[in-house]
Amino acid sequence: MQDNAAVRPYEPMTLARLGVGLASSDDSERWRWVAEFLEEYRWEPAGVRPRLLAEEPAPTGDEHWDVFLAALAEHLAARDGRGGPAWAEERSLRTFWFPFNTRAARVDAVVHAPAAFRRRGVFVAAQELEVA
16 A cells, blocks of 8 residues: 655744744643744754744734744844844833743843843743753
8 A cells, every 4th residue: 555645854843833833822832832943943953043033923912922932033043143033123022021920930030031032021031941
């Protein structure tokens, strides 16, 4: 019996695809999507990584996560020695957001949030982004 199903080669998750995953998930699943994206991004060669950040994600339905995606794009690009994508420049929050909202997590995030997140009002500690 011959299988006519096309075998698709592996494609790493893009930030735009991450946005789709975040939009269709609840809070308990969103961090798993972020962890999966970070893991795939980490394993890609430096020459491939800019492509993973280039396409602007569609709105997730939650401004916090839309801004988080912009901060993440800028943060990862900076770690690779590049500027962030142009689409990410204007996204920021008017009120600070602490995704991990316990007293200890808030203190840690205020002290250790990467610049790309801090400047947009998203306070997440750097180690929360090292899940992969």
